[in-house]
Amino acid sequence: MLKDLTQGNETKAIISFAIPMIIGNLFQQLYNIADTIIVGQFIGAGALAAVGSSYTLMVFLTSIILGLCMGSGVLFSMFYGAGKIHKLKSSIFTSLWFIGLITAIINIFSLLFIDEILMFMKIPMDIFNDTKEYVQIVFYGIAFTFVYNYFAAVLRSVGNSVVLRIFLIIAAIINIVLDIIFVVPLNMGIAGAAWATIIAQSFSAVAIGIYSFIKIPEIRPQRKHMKFNSEIVKKIANYSILTSIQQSIMNFGILMVQGLVNSFGVSVMAAFAAGVKIDSFAYMPVQDFGNAFSTFIAQNKGAQKLARIWKGISSAVKIITIFCLVISALVIIFAEPLLKIFIKAEEVEIIRIGTQYLYIEASFYCLIGYLFMFYGLYRGFGNVGMSIILTIASLGTRVVLAYALSSIPSIGVIGIWWAIPIGWALADLIGYIKLKRIYNDY
Secondary structure, three states: OOOOOOOOOHHHHHHHHHHHHHHHHHHHHHHHHHHHHHHHHHOOHHHHHHHHHHHHHHHHHHHHHHHHHHHHHHHHHHHHHOOOHHHHHHHHHHHHHHHHHHHHHHHHHHHHOHHHHHHHOOOOHHHHHHHHHHHHHHHOOHHHHHHHHHHHHHHHHOOOOHHHHHHHHHHHHHHHHHHHHHHOOOOOHHHHHHHHHHHHHHHHHHHHHHHHHHHOHHHOOOHHHOOOOHHHHHHHHHHHHHHHHHHHHHHHHHHHHHHHHHOOOHHHHHHHHHHHHHHHHHHHHHHHHHHHHHHHHHHHHHOOOHHHHHHHHHHHHHHHHHHHHHHHHHHHHOHHHHHHHHOOOOOHHHHHHHHHHHHHHHOOHHHHHHHHHHHHHHHHHOOHHHHHHHHHHHHHHHHHHHHHHHOOOOOOOHHHHHHHHHHHHHHHHHHHHHHHHHHHHO
């Protein structure tokens, strides 16, 4: 089912398009959450720390691919909103090969330099081998990550977000079941969790690829579309490369913070791993909302419906504020029980550190919610450079403050936690000032 976001009530259009994406990605989060829970409860804190660091590394590497897919998706949305189906199909063919080649390069590079990458991340020697084993296996699945995210971007661009939910739910169930089987009765350790993730990812990638080409003729390139149009190549590069840079900068900053966290030892690493999983699950709906909002903006920009865009922005702010206030309250109230899902109850010090982290971050979820909205807004407008500026402001502030504050003995690791919302706030301020100028220009 394709969805035209240029018609009807703005709030209903955005929410109805975003909800299937949110539900689907909640299940996608179960991939890594299942690994974290099972590893933390059945193997131990060291393995939990290894999986947590591995997750940050994988997010950084795949963020390059994700950014390329998201950027191409904006161009697809514009062509679809303007009714230019021929250009849509040509751009799909071109970007598929372009991003596929970059994915292959990333995969080869990451496997060749795995030791150097882990040393850069300051992985403690007592969990170095476990981390390497997990990461090496997960690296084999980078191609599946590309295929899934590429076709997810294609489907979202034409308003089809429902089918993504189905594939992700099935994949999440596969991952959880295999996690339990491989880690508990088969005693495969941390490698079992990695293989469970790879198998689940392969299912979602193959399923969405087959569905896209068989069920949706509007996006299926024909022979006449299978050539490299220089004009389309340039547009794809402009949108996707800049978006990829934005995603890469954002996650490189997170990787730098992870390296700093690792320097504080396994207990802090384990607490951070669990806290980040809770964070990701808590504010992931507003991240998906931002992606859906980007499609709404791009389609209406392609259709030249500017008044509708401004109404959509107003609705988005209200939705994000209400949701984030509720989810912040829930995470703060249930911080300790949530951490005990990932960490054994006897690990008192790890739970104390994790609770401290969640109290600080959860208090400011509205700030990250608005930032995701600004990312989606400027991607939809085609102003990807602004997204890069917001990312540099947010992550640059976070990294600088994290290193500066944590080096003060009286502050220590808590400085890393406070640096995160301060970075969000600065980026939001810049995003608002720019939006106000755009509105005045129109």
